[in-house]
Amino acid sequence: MQIKSALDSERLDNVEQDLRELGYHIIENVISPEEADEAREVIWKLIDEDIENGQDHSYGDGKIRRVWAIVGKSPIFRHFIQHPTVIAVWKRMLGEDVIASTFTANVVGPGAPAGGWHIDYPYWAMQSPFPEGSLTGQTVWMLDDFTVENGATACIPESHKTLRRPELGEAEGMESVVATAPKGSIMFTNGAIWHQSRPNNTDSPRVGLLGMYNRSVIYPQEDMPRQLSDEELIEESDVLKQLLGRTIPFRDPDHGRNYHRTEDGFR
Ligand SMILES: O=C(O)CCC(=O)C(=O)O
Ligand SMILES: [Fe+2]
Known part of the structure; x- marks a missing residue:
């Protein structure tokens, strides 16, 4: 896979701003x-597997599909989660010790309604x-062209500054921007921004990936550390180990004088 170099500092300033x-x-x-x-193809295979295993997850009248825990399911997502552009942005916003919180696919099918205005974990x-x-940030990977018609993500600019969730119905009619861009593009968002996937009024599904990153003290939304076994991680990069929360010393049960509950009390 061809990976472009991370962003130069001027562009990074721009993203941060x-x-x-x-x-x-x-x-x-x-x-x-x-x-x-290629990634889109893999998502379709994973959807078929989820359906076969009775683990499919859909919402939005059954027209929006989610595939969970994709990092352990294909090497391509192990590349994506640690893409240098993405990591440069989240290290800048969330600290050098940034971790991943969740990495999933969200497929907005033909005829799907709007996803519903919300904020992302841990804010919700x-x-x-x-x-x-910033406590957390969202990375929307566009595996199709995102258009006004096909369910592109919509955001209400500056809504993260309210420091609260939208009340039911509050965001309807507010001015929003639609994240339209060619496939292969990424939208970064502050996790507290009010946003939703739009209705898909086309005949084709819109495939996106959602990679969230947290400050390292915030418990991840998915069980990231266990998505790859110790053995599977041997060949992987230090960055991936960090993102999966495998290098946080204070999460080690034996860290410092960390007493354990036993039958006779704490020892
Ligand atoms: O897929 C999208 O466009 C956004 C979905 C979303 O915001 C979410 O699942 O948290
Ligand atoms: Fe969201």
Whole structure:
């Protein structure tokens, strides 16, 4: 796989500024159309497997499909999760010790309704007002061209600055931007921005990947550390081990004087 070098510092400043002020930033053509097609094919195979195993997950009148835990399911997603462009952005926003929180596919099928305005984990699990600054960030990988008609993600600029979730119905009618870009592009968002997938009014599914990253002290949304076994990780990069939370010393049960509950009390 051809991986372009990470962003230069001027572009990174630009991304940071947009994420802080607007709450989103799009970089076009991070991967080639061929790489996007390859990943898209893998997602279809995984959907078939999920259906076969009775593990399929759909919502939005059964027209939006989610595939969970993709990092352990194909090497291509192990490349994507640690893509230098993505890691440069999240290290800048969330710290050098950034970790991954979840990596899934979201397939908005023909006729799908809007996904519903929301904020992302951990914000939806938190009481407002949220702390200022970034706790988490979303990475929307476009494996199809994202268009106004086919269910591209919509965001309400600057809504992350409210430091709260939208009330039911509050975001309807507010001015939003639609993340339209060619396949292979990425949209980065502040996890607290109000957003949703739009209705898909075309005959073709819109395939996206959603990679979330957290500050390392925030518990990941999915069980990232166990998506790859120790053996599978041997050949993998230090960055991937870090992202999966395998290198956080204070999560080691024996870290420091970490007493354990036994039958006779704490020892
Ligand atoms: O697939 C999309 O366009 C966005 C989905 C989303 O926001 C989510 O699942 O959290
Ligand atoms: Fe979301």
